[in-house]
Amino acid sequence: MSNKIFAVVTLTVAIALAAVTQLIPNEYFFSAAYTVLLFVILATAWNILGGYTGYVNFGSAAFFAIGAYTTVFVYNAFKAPLPVGIVAGTLVAGLAGLGLGYLTLRLRGVFFAIASLALAVVLYIFIVNWDYVGGARGAYVIQPREIPFGLPRYIHLIYAVQLVMAAIALVVARTIERSTLGRGLAAIRDDELAAECSGVPTLKLKIFSTMVSCALMGMAGTTFPYYLSYIEPSSAFSLSYAVNSIAMPLIGGMMSWMGPLIGAVLLGSVQQLVQVTVSSAWNLLIVGVLLVLFVTLAPNGIMGWVDAWRRRKGP
Amino acid sequence: MEVSWALVANAVIAGLLLGGFYAAMSVGISISFGMLDVVNIAHPAFIILGSYIAYIVNDRFGFDPIVVAVAVSPLFFLLGMVLYRIYYVCFERRGQESLRGLAFFFGILFITEVALVLIFGVDYRMVSTRYGDVTWRAGGVDFPMRLVVPFLVSMVMVIGVQLFLTRTFFGRAVLAVAQDQLALRLMGVNPVRVKELAFALSIATAGVAGAFLIVIQPVQPAIGREFIGLVFAVCVLGGMGSILGTLLGAFVLGLAESFTSTFFGPSWAPAVSFGLLLATLAFRPSGILGR
């Protein structure tokens, strides 16, 4: 399936899903689904740099928060509507990724990982001290009264937007995966030195991959302030985003665009379920244990199992 | 603000004392990451574990937490060995250590934190020590024992580790394993065993550092995450694989935080530390004393 057809199909499916699910009467579905979709975007974004290129980014929360806070900023400054916030947030996050990449991608992958963690801390402190976006007190974003497309409540709109953004993220991931760029990234992942020697412009590709990955993470965060009406630094920068964005691709499978999708839907739904049934301390325990189990026993994730099973079945 | 010499002197003292404590927390990473190339991002989890063990014994029996931690360090040593074994079998042997090893330790970090929450809850825990509220004052300069005692023991520990690494056969084997594993094998030493014991040592130091932490400040399970960045910052700043570099990095960071706190506002102190880290990574990634 060519990229264009895939894009059309995915977007159509997304919009159709958005329309059909409007019929579900209880709002809880939309709330839970929004959160799962958020993780779909984050996991897919992370995997572009993590699974495709082999560089671990611990600062997913930072880029997520950049997306969220950019939305808050344009809301405060220009009373701009959501679409403006989305575009702005994605761009700023992408630029931040570019900056981080430029500074640290000349070094070993491990330094990039640590730098991404450091960036998250510095950014957190910066936001905490920046009163214009609320600082430590948090910022309020009031959901507009008028809801377009005749949808009953704001959560329905936000959910639909998130669905479309998830589709976009998947399309981007698949396009990269099947392109020359993707092959270059895979070469970097497998053996960077060899790739460099074969003429792959590793630095350029890495920086580009980082930029796209971080931009998408920011995109995931842009609707967050609207979802909650309130955002404050410690929850925006929650390490749960960093852990989940790593665990989900790992569990789903890092080699293709389907892995993060599967991992996010599975793990995200389990977490949502646990949140309203058992005590939530177990929630984190589940993520941690699954992460460790999968990483030691099933390094290629669920997609890896599927592939192995397919191979065993024969041609 | 009147800037008296006493203010400056106190900022320097506080920075150095804090730096000593940071060094104790980071020396383990210097070994595991700097020399063995194992990105043990779960290191702070073991520090917190050490804090809690010190807390339990101190709460129940009243023994001094640092004494407890030193007594319990063989357990941490064993834990380190087991952990390394798993890491080696699952990742290093397969050549998958960069991504998956990282994820593995991340998972360990979380499991430890959540387990502590389930057992102890999220309330802050503190220990009571005989010297906790004592402060020596010498002509306008204060030396709170709460910081001095951990500082002194930490110095003993760090210098002890350095001596071990440079003066004993085994220690030099560790340094060698960092440089050339093949050569080591050719000399009849099993590099895996060496790495296992070195990693165990790093975890043992984490346990002891945990006791320092809980003497200095109240502890709850989630604060481990706050120290991940700091611990790695110290090592990178000082130079990977060099214990003295770690010590230097720790002092630099401690002083930077102390001065920023005192003169510019405590809000920016962590930013300064991490800004230093980012700058180091950008311009001199090998750190101050690195190879």
Place this chain on the structure above:
Amino acid sequence: MLGNSVLSALKHAALFIGLALTGTALAQQPLKIGFGMSLTGPLAGNGKAALIAMEIWRDDVNAKGGILGRKVEFVYYDDQTSPATVPSIYTKLLDVDKVDLVVSGYGTNVIAPAMPIVMQRNLTFMTLFGLNVNSKFNYDRYFQIMPAGPNPAVGWSQGFFDAAMSMNPKPKTVALVGADAEYPAMALEGAREHAKKTGLKIVYDKTYPPNTVDYSPIVRAIQATNPEVVFVASYPPDSAGMVRAANEVGLKTRIFGGGLVGPQFAALKTQLGPLLNGVVNYEFYVPDLGSKFPFLDQFLAKYQARAIVEKVDPLGFYLPPYAYAMMQVLEQAITATKGLDQAKRAEYIHKNTFDTYVGKVGFAKNGEWASSRVMMTQYHGITGNDVEQFKKPGRLTVLSPKEYKTGDLKAPYHENKK
């Protein structure tokens, strides 16, 4: 004609029989109250304490036959002190669990995200200790049980600055310090307003990050500005750190404290012990005032028995009485309006005052308390680190408000640390 009346009589009879059969069943249907509560995360200590208080209320009410003849049941989930969980929790409570009423969790973090949901459905919302949340939403069915008064930021530190200005001669300078977090930021904002009103010159105004390890540099920097008044807004770990640092550095100032969260709880009271002497701070309940709050002793005894078993704050002077009072207001309003109509209940609560365990409660137009009742106290006479001394009177002097005052401020701070 006769046919019509027979028909109508039959209809009435059928209705009556039907009602009799199902009506009793309806009356026995439990009254479900839903909420999220911080059972894990940074505020879990308080959240669990509040939950205990609410459960005691539920048991007390059910022992008397429930509300309007219906037994009260709770449906609650752990919100992890994280705003991100709140929309899912409240939509589930309302749309899936179909609870009859919702109340809030503890703290601004979890109250704010719930506001759009309750506003969309026009629900009357009782809330537990959110700081000035309604100033953004201006919702007329929002009610807050924290006694900060109609302008919470300012009301919070009113007593502290009143006490400061009561010193003779009047102080001229003030230092403001607090943690980088929501409550302290709000408290400091209020303090700045007080400084302006009283003409105090602000000589230090900085915040520190929540994971600061060493507070001595901060206290030293404050000392270097020689303030006569030091106002601190902090959370438990930094409250402990600041008090310790003040003792370590030997802070010399005339009045110190004001907005420290933490010393209200047993953990910090016992940990700091005599280090607290001389500190001026807010408290919500003081054993010395026991006689002014009848029934509260009974409640506290029940609470303390459970708290020890469930390992939460063994004193319960902070959140629990107010959590209980919040539910009392709710209960009295439902009973008075004889039903669950949201509009009627909101109107009733706005127009009336309520007798609760924490005294008479009345609400202002914005849902906050009609007047500020934050008690400002000074610690003294604390010896050693045991908890029993705090259960009895004699360790706290209440400085304000006037109706509860038990003594005067002893200044300066560094000469009154006993």
